[in-house]
Amino acid sequence: VKITVSKKEIEYKFEANSGERVLYAGLRQGLGLPHECATGTCGSCKARLKSGELKQLWPDAPGAKSCKSSKNEFLMCQNTAQSDCEVSFRGKLADQLESGYLPNYYEGRVVDANYLTADVIRILVEFEQVVPFRAGQFVVVNVEGLEGGRAYSMVNCAGGTTLEFIVKQLPEGGFSSWLFDSPRLNSKLSIFGALGNATLGADEGKDILCITGGSGIAGIIALLTQAVDDNYFDKNTGHLFFGIKAEQDLFFRDRLVALVEKSNRKLQVTITFSMGDIPKFDYAGKEDINYLSGNVTPVAMQQMSGQLQDNLVFLAGPPGMVDDAIRRLVIDAAFPVHNIRYDKFG
Numbered sequence: 001v002k003i004t005v006s007k008k009e010i011e012y013k014f015e016a017n018s019g020e021r022v023l024y025a026g027l028r029q030g031l032g033l034p035h036e037c038a039t040g041t042c043g044s045c046k047a048r049l050k051s052g053e054l055k056q057l058w059p060d061a062p063g064a065k066s067c068k069s070s071k072n073e074f075l076m077c078q079n080t081a082q083s084d085c086e087v088s089f090r091g092k093l094a095d096q097l098e099s100g101y102l103p104n105y106y107e108g109r110v111v112d113a114n115y116l117t118a119d120v121i122r123i124l125v126e127f128e129q130v131v132p133f134r135a136g137q138f139v140v141v142n143v144e145g146l147e148g149g150r151a152y153s154m155v156n157c158a159g160g161t162t163l164e165f166i167v168k169q170l171p172e173g174g175f176s177s178w179l180f181d182s183p184r185l186n187s188k189l190s191i192f193g194a195l196g197n198a199t200l201g202a203d204e205g206k207d208i209l210c211i212t213g214g215s216g217i218a219g220i221i222a223l224l225t226q227a228v229d230d231n232y233f234d235k236n237t238g239h240l241f242f243g244i245k246a247e248q249d250l251f252f253r254d255r256l257v258a259l260v261e262k263s264n265r266k267l268q269v270t271i272t273f274s275m276g277d278i279p280k281f282d283y284a285g286k287e288d289i290n291y292l293s294g295n296v297t298p299v300a301m302q303q304m305s306g307q308l309q310d311n312l313v314f315l316a317g318p319p320g321m322v323d324d325a326i327r328r329l330v331i332d333a334a335f336p337v338h339n340i341r342y343d344k345f346g
């Protein structure tokens with residue numbers, strides 16, 4: 001079926017395959033349709049149907065709450081076209097996808113899985129083809145028997161045939177149950193992606209500040225690994241604040257220490273513990289990482305006080321954490337919103 005998008009009197013046309021989500025069809029063909037989560041929660045892909053017929057895949061999607069049926073509003077990521085359709089929307093239409101890679105569909109299978117903590121699993125998924133992406137991007141993962149896709153950020157920093165993910169267990173969550181209830185080695189996964197613009201160009205020339213909580217570290221590790229590989233820290237500094245609850249929730253400490261060392265300590269890492277005391281680690285004589293008590297965002301704001309303005313800020317983690325960080329940066333610290341890039345994990 002044919003979809004026509006009208007924007008400021010210009011028309012863009014693209015084909016959608018049978019059963020394909022309107023958003024994915026447009027993105028796949030290089031049209032920069034507005035979106036954030038691509039999975040029905042954020043509402044940023046809201047559009048208006050001017051003619052044609054759609055099928056809603058998830059009527060209860062949280063992002064659809066702001067869609068007025070009286071105005072024929074719908075979520076492009078949660079609807080497929082049943083006939084040729086004409087749509088319009090308020091958001092910005094990017095000329096082309098900023099990442100430079102067109103997203104597509106890929107089939108893979110889980111080749112490795114291990115627990116990093118009691119409720120975080122790391123999986124490796126192997127694909128027959130190279131999946132191209134930029135450090136900091138994510139894909140939408142689908143598994144058989146589970147309604148709807150889930151977004152997961154790649155820990156790897158560049159495209160390849162094996163992608164690494166970390167998944168934090170959400171009690172009674174659909175994908176969490178699929179992954180945590182039984183060993184999933186050799187299980188098939190299909191993905192759509194890569195998506196997301198929380199990426200860093202090699203020559204952006206700004207210091208970077210990353211604030212993240214829990215599994216939000218996935219895409220941030222990718223981004224910082226890329227920065228180290230690009231020698232980004234020869235000319236700029238980096239600060240990472242990684243928030244977890246307590247010692248038993250800590251993972252990837254070794255990877256973070258390695259990044260600090262490879263950056264010649266131009267990257268500084270602080271791990272914050274929101275509950276209990278700061279645990280004692282075996283420093284082996286080196287204090288590569290700082291450890292502080294408190295919630296990650298207030299700690300980061302306090303530590304960065306007076307040195308925020310020249311940074312590009314990356315935020316990743318639970319929506320509450322990301323929204324709070326944006327509020328503190330923009331409202332409390334008058335930080336320019338266009339220098340903030342984020343992924344809200346919900």
Ligand SMILES: Cc1cc2nc3c(=O)[nH]c(=O)nc-3n(C[C@H](O)[C@H](O)[C@H](O)COP(=O)(O)OP(=O)(O)OC[C@H]3O[C@@H](n4cnc5c(N)ncnc54)[C@H](O)[C@@H]3O)c2cc1C
Nearest residue numbers: 037039058148151152153167168173174175176215218345
């Ligand atoms: C950009 C982005 C990157 C993310 N990266 C990571 C990551 O690296 N690691 C990580 O642990 N988490 C990540 N998340 C969160 C992740 O996508 C899931 O929300 C989380 O793992 C919980 O999934 P669940 O299936 O266990 O929970 P559920 O509550 O079952 O589902 C959570 C999400 O799945 C979708 N969904 C649920 N039910 C339906 C349905 N019936 N039809 C269609 N869709 C449905 C919705 O988007 C919902 O918010 C990311 C989220 C986003 C938006």
Ligand code: FES
Nearest residue numbers: 038042043063077
């Ligand atoms: S992109 Fe469609 S609801 Fe988030």
